[in-house]
Amino acid sequence: MTAPIISLKDIDVTFTPKGKTIHAVQDVSIDVQKGDIYGIVGYSGAGKSTLVRTVNLLQEPTSGSVTINGETFFSKTNDGAATKIKGKELKEKRRKIGMIFQHFNLLNERTVEENVLFALENNKEKEKIKKEKVAELLELVDLSDRAKQYPSQLSGGQKQRVAIARALANDPEILISDEATSALDPKTTRQILDLLKKLNKQYGLTVLLITHEMEAVKAIADKVAVMQNGRVLEKGSTLDIFTKPQAELTKEFIATATNQDQAIQAITDSETVKNLPAGQTFAELKYTGNSTNEPLITSLYEQFGVVANILYGNIEVLQGTEVGSLLVILSSEKDNLDDALAFLASQNVTVNILKGAQA
Numbered sequence: 489m490t491a492p493i494i495s496l497k498d499i500d501v502t503f504t505p506k507g508k509t510i511h512a513v514q515d516v517s518i519d520v521q522k523g524d525i526y527g528i529v530g531y532s533g534a535g536k537s538t539l540v541r542t543v544n545l546l547q548e549p550t551s552g553s554v555t556i557n558g559e560t561f562f563s564k565t566n567d568g569a570a571t572k573i574k575g576k577e578l579k580e581k582r583r584k585i586g587m588i589f590q591h592f593n594l595l596n597e598r599t600v601e602e603n604v605l606f607a608l609e610n611n612k613e614k615e616k617i618k619k620e621k622v623a624e625l626l627e628l629v630d631l632s633d634r635a636k637q638y639p640s641q642l643s644g645g646q647k648q649r650v651a652i653a654r655a656l657a658n659d660p661e662i663l664i665s666d667e668a669t670s671a672l673d674p675k676t677t678r679q680i681l682d683l684l685k686k687l688n689k690q691y692g693l694t695v696l697l698i699t700h701e702m703e704a705v706k707a708i709a710d711k712v713a714v715m716q717n718g719r720v721l722e723k724g725s726t727l728d729i730f731t732k733p734q735a736e737l738t739k740e741f742i743a744t745a746t747n748q749d750q751a752i753q754a755i756t757d758s759e760t761v762k763n764l765p766a767g768q769t770f771a772e773l774k775y776t777g778n779s780t781n782e783p784l785i786t787s788l789y790e791q792f793g794v795v796a797n798i799l800y801g802n803i804e805v806l807q808g809t810e811v812g813s814l815l816v817i818l819s820s821e822k823d824n825l826d827d828a829l830a831f832l833a834s835q836n837v838t839v840n841i842l843k844g845a846q847a
């Protein structure tokens with residue numbers, strides 16, 4: 489594997505307002521590969537913003553190291569020995585890390601094109617070249633027709649697209665998106681996420697996606713870290729985290745992203761399940777990838793005489809892989825059911841018996 493574009497090692501950030509100690513980030517290590525969309529998810533106060541602000545040293549870690557593209561931006565051991573880039577060098581490096589925020593942070597008294605041009609104020613190119621660049625960026629975010637308007641004349645989604653154009657002005661390799669869709673409605677959120685995905689695909693832009701919405705992670709992230717109380721509870725590929733979550737908090741986030749818990753609850757409370765006849769089994773079947781293509785239900789009947797009555801079904805596509813979930817009532821002779829369950833396991837289907845035989 490190639491060296492990560494962002495490597496955060498053993499990051500601690502402690503604040504001491506009025507003598508009180510707040511461990512905003514504790515012992516966090518994250519490697520982000522070039523071209524990743526890396527989600528960092530957690531509730532408000534989990535430490536996400538503080539952590540990502542260490543990437544461009546808007547926030548200096550109390551200890552730990554920040555390495556970008558193989559270059560040490562910051563390193564400090566617990567005994568206090570520190571190395572860090574600063575001054576002009578830091579400013580230049582920062583320009584290669586774009587950032588977008590929940591509240592857009594646009595200059596209200598400047599037009600859309602002036603807002604983007606502002607990011608190029610330290611660029612030594614001729615004004616004409618810079619203006620061409622701004623026009624290209626506005627084209628990229630589909631706002632060419634709004635160039636002369638002011639932020640107050642734009643919708644939230646349009647404002648965020650101006651912010652994205654501005655963040656890209658200095659051709660960054662990394663874009664930090666800090667709750668960039670949190671103030672937007674679901675449809676606009678999707679448009680902004682799709683734009684981030686497009687930039688990632690077309691230009692290999694690495695995206696750090698900070699969010700409290702697992703839905704956003706599910707939509708575009710390849711990898712995800714789940715944070716709580718300053719710590720990373722678990723991290724991995726989005727597919728793994730969604731299909732095999734370990735921490736309770738991760739399960740909670742996933743449930744909100746899929747609405748599956750409500751479906752399971754409603755069906756569990758239904759008369760059909762409440763009055764489940766003896767010999768029948770209420771179960772959840774979960775499968776990923778190829779298993780979804782298997783005619784599972786047909787096989788259960790043809791090979792084992794097990795009838796599966798489907799009460800609920802859901803298929804998500806995560807990183808191009810299908811992830812399926814079915815709630816079924818299985819009816820069969822007991823012996824057949826055991827064989828059928830063994831068959832399902834052999835097909836990499838996870839069976840969670842919710843009521844009935846073996847529950």
Ligand SMILES: Nc1ncnc2c1ncn2[C@@H]1O[C@H](COP(=O)(O)OP(=O)(O)OP(=O)(O)O)[C@@H](O)[C@H]1O
Nearest residue numbers: 503505510512530531532533534535536537538539
């Ligand atoms: N400059 C600061 N001084 C003191 N405490 C701070 C400072 N910045 C953040 N904190 C505290 O650090 C903790 C983590 O905050 P942080 O903003 O990183 O969380 P978050 O997960 O990004 O949440 P949010 O989305 O609400 O910003 C919180 O308890 C916060 O109050």
